[in-house]
Amino acid sequence: MTRRPTRARKPRGASRVGARFEAVVGPVAHGGHCVARVGEESRVVFVRHALPGERVVLEVTEGTEGDRFWRADAVEVLEASPDRVEPPCPYAGPGLCGGCDFQHVVLPRQRALKAEVVREQLSRLAGLDVAVEVEPVPGEPPHETDGLRWRTRQRYVDLPGGRRGMRKHRSHEVVEVADCLIAGPPATHVVDDLEFGVDDAGFWQVHPGAPSVLVSTVVGMLAARPGERVLDLYAGVGLFARFLAAEVGDPGLVTLVEGDRRACAHAEANVPGATVRHGDVGAVLSALPLEPVDLVVLDPPREGAKRAVVEAVVARAPRAAAYVACDPAALARDVAIFAEHGYRLTALRAFDLFPMTHHVECVALLQPAGT
Template sequence: MTSHSNSPHDQDTKEHAGPGPELVVDVGPIAHGGHFIARHEGRVIFVRHGIPGEKVRVRLTDSGDSSRFWRADVVEVLEASPDRVPHFWKPADSLGSWRRGGPPVGGAELGHISLPRQRALKSEVLAEQLKRLAGTDLTTEVEAVGKNDDGGLGWRTRASFAVTSKGRLGMHAHRSDVVVPIKEMPLALQGINELRLWDLDLSGIARVEVAVPANGSRPLILLAPEEGTGPKRLHSILSQLPHEVSVASFDPGKGEVLQLRGRTWVQESAVGHEYRVTGEGFWQIHKDAPETLVGAVTDFLAGGGYLQPGASVADLYAGAGLFTAPLADAVGVTGSVLSVEGAPGTSRDARKNLHGQPQVEIVQGRVERVLHQRARSFDSLVLDPPRAGAGKAVVKQLMATGPRAIAYVSCDPASFARDLGYFQQGGWRLGSLRAFDLYPNTHHLETVGLIVPAQ
């Protein structure tokens, strides 16, 4: 049930976010990753929970004389931006959290900023990454998603939680081993909150993953037991959960999922198709993301004449087949779709989801290896890599297959811009680009680019 934005606490390397010295700084421009740039006596400080133009008091969370830069959280606003709004979620509010003696949870780091300004800031990040990594001057509007603008809340169909030392549901503070107990998750669908997992004793569990499909089908809870947690403890937790919810245990390291009750998968719906997604298998987390992204991809390809009956298409990093199914619809039985996915469990899901489409070939394996083995050409490609991007070697292989166009779906503007630079070095160009606010109140955004050979 993971996604490109897999974890709501959005960790990198972990540090202890304990109290540090305080400074007064002026907040500068946004940087990739949800930080804002400030300076103190010539040293760069990456500040979270500010807004450009504000004067704030910050608490250093990562500092040292030998550090190239420091990190800090805003603890007091001395001169506020007109775009500052009350944070919607108490545990994620930096000002209140530090007053109570500890760091805020991650995963809602832009919740103190009005949504229009959030999107403008994300547009700045995208433009800066394109300029710096691809040498491309382009400003792209970050579009709101969904029929109703609901304050950027209630959109997550999936959520990942930690567990406190006392067995209570929690989330990590940013870059920290600190787990903050929570009693709501405002970014999640109502169905996730209705499970009331924070009322349970989760002792013996290290991590909890939850998926509640937007179509109303049966939810799934995955429990990652701590070492030494036995069946009796798992059964005790199971007895506290609603009977209509599927429950499974899983080992994140091995990728193994063990049925405890009901299914080990969820049933998702998008663009007229049904998709089975097992365990931690990848699926877009915003309730409106599947329709939005499929629409953008097919509009780019079909609108340019690159996707039509009889065409040969490849869907790379295909997951459970979100793009594969509509691509198969578009090329028809006279065309062909090669669907490539590296994760064995997710690839098995794709086989089940697309078994009635004779024009689809499902291959499980690394994209670079499959392309090397197949050595065939395509009319167009869909590329939806993980956060790290495709990389130089894969980009070179993609160009060698001779497609007329590539639709590149990305959840990270830095890796997208880097890969775009590789395409440009090979004589390709960015034909069109759209950006979507699929992760409101966080720094993440999604882009869909159409990359074509330069004329």
């Protein structure tokens, strides 16, 4: 959920920022907005703070006359969707904090929108027609029904006088925030009664229910057998490897690859007896002997594993690969590369680890065709 500042684009004509149009909102799109069309040229506009089917007044926030598309906020709702609610957070809305995309949407509809995005990305980028359900995740007490207070780690912008703020959407501007309603208690780093060592600034899932549900899903999908060899890529501190080592009966059968040196040190302590290799995943795989493995876990960053890593995986002929994805577009692109090499998507689960935002976590099972 870390937001990167937008890069300035070269203007292509007169700016349309601030221009207002009335429009009927079309389908949801990847990225926390919906698609609308305005003007005689039927210009595509990506609109935040709207819902499909609504009639709104939108105000352009980015765009010039020569751009293929514009960005905008819905600043007035003329005909509201039945799924629209009043945002619980006073900082959610046009021109305010950019952290939450869907505070104006009832929670079940948020999950339905995310499912539509995952399904569309798999269809468009991987040519697959897959039924998708985004599942709620336990572990948000006392707010597990309203999508609040789930985030165990939150970043703020420090302001003078001990105050703090959050950045606006695609902007360096800061909105002062007294209380972030999705922020919750710190994480415990305990999964199914096992404690994990993690750096204070190191990666750990921010939803308290995420580690357990992801482990149970990956382990269940792979159905590891005693004596099988496991390759855990982008392994972090060894969350998946620790449980898979128990399934195969010998940590010596498990190899972890991770780019963060401190995470590798924790992985060695969390999964004693396993082989932990530090470095860029693609570079490490290219340097390793091309020996077969039985099972692979991939949990790449938001940009995905990409071709070199996927091809290094399939070259080792695993009987199954579990792919944990925080970006449905990256997942779909990598699934398409797996398909080029004879691996098909045989199972998919999606989880609402980031309520009130457009983000969604998926776990995909890939197996050789004919399995």
